[in-house]
Amino acid sequence: MATRQVEVTVNTDGAVVIRPHGRVDAGVTVELRHALVEVIRHTRPPRLILDLADVEELDPLNLGVLAAACLLGDDQRVAVFVDHCSTALADELIAAGVSRLRLRHVHGPSLVRDARRLAQLLLAGLPERWRHTVGVATRAEGIVDTLPAEADAGALVAAAWLHDIGYAPQVRDTGFHPLDGGLHLRGIGWPDRVACLVAHHSEAMCIAEVWGLADRLAEFPREDTAVADALTYADQTVGPNGRVMELDERLADMLRRHGPESPNAKAHPGRAPRLREAVRRVESRQCTAA
Numbered sequence: 136m137a138t139r140q141v142e143v144t145v146n147t148d149g150a151v152v153i154r155p156h157g158r159v160d161a162g163v164t165v166e167l168r169h170a171l172v173e174v175i176r177h178t179r180p181p182r183l184i185l186d187l188a189d190v191e192e193l194d195p196l197n198l199g200v201l202a203a204a205c206l207l208g209d210d211q212r213v214a215v216f217v218d219h220c221s222t223a224l225a226d227e228l229i230a231a232g233v234s235r236l237r238l239r240h241v242h243g244p245s246l247v248r249d250a251r252r253l254a255q256l257l258l259a260g261l262p263e264r265w266r267h268t269v270g271v272a273t274r275a276e277g278i279v280d281t282l283p284a285e286a287d288a289g290a291l292v293a294a295a296w297l298h299d300i301g302y303a304p305q306v307r308d309t310g311f312h313p314l315d316g317g318l319h320l321r322g323i324g325w326p327d328r329v330a331c332l333v334a335h336h337s338e339a340m341c342i343a344e345v346w347g348l349a350d351r352l353a354e355f356p357r358e359d360t361a362v363a364d365a366l367t368y369a370d371q372t373v374g375p376n377g378r379v380m381e382l383d384e385r386l387a388d389m390l391r392r393h394g395p396e397s398p399n400a401k402a403h404p405g406r407a408p409r410l411r412e413a414v415r416r417v418e419s420r421q422c423t424a425a
């Protein structure tokens with residue numbers, strides 16, 4: 136009897152997982168399409184996960200089958216996610232019409248590129264926020280020499296791209312953007328370090344306490360490192376339109392925009408000294424690195 140190339144299992148939470156194996160070519164199309172249609176039309180689980188971890192190759196025909204399955208899932212109210220695909224395959228799936236938001240655990244060397252793409256997608260309707268984000272990511276790239284390791288540089292620049300995605304309407308949940316950004320990234324399977332950096336960027340805990348969201352934010356471990364400092368530095372020395380500015384100018388602008396009764400203003404006395412310290416530490420590391 137031939138070995139099945141498409142495995143179907145059910146998780147304890149009711150999600151169905153479909154795992155194709157090996158080379159997914161014309162010889163597998165019928166089996167794959169049958170499994171997908173059967174699950175989406177008849178089983179109708181709350182979530183269908185297409186786990187591509189074992190896929191060595193996926194031909195264009197089957198790429199189209201997976202893209203069509205995502206649309207069929209939408210029709211049938213089955214949330215379809217694609218897990219563990221390679222970066223190259225992720226690009227092909229996106230080109231075939233699969234939303235980046237469905238793709239989970241796509242990482243590796245392309246972390247920064249994926250972060251930029253996701254931020255651009257989510258902030259498409261917020262041009263001022265996007266210009267700020269571009270400025271912050273550029274600023275972050277310029278201070279990677281203050282970090283101890285290359286892996287830290289990827290985490291920093293990815294977090295810089297993503298740090299304000301919590302403002303996007305499709306990401307907004309609690310209304311506190313660092314927490315919403317972190318929750319979103321965790322939810323779609325980004326590396327937890329990036330989610331945590333986003334959740335805590337620019338001393339978010341000080342403001343979360345005013346919002347009454349400290350407990351929620353504490354679900355994200357806070358790192359106290361050169362990476363966290365560099366992210367704060369980049370964010371706090373770039374203004375709303377992406378213009379580089381001194382910390383004091385940035386803080387004054389922030390207080391003016393948010394208003395005296397805002398959570399930002401209430402958190403300011405405790406937060407500002409911490410921001411100044413982070414900026415000072417980065418500048419000191421820049422001197423050492425030079």
Ligand SMILES: [Fe+2]
Nearest residue numbers: 267298299370
């Ligand atoms: Fe920001």
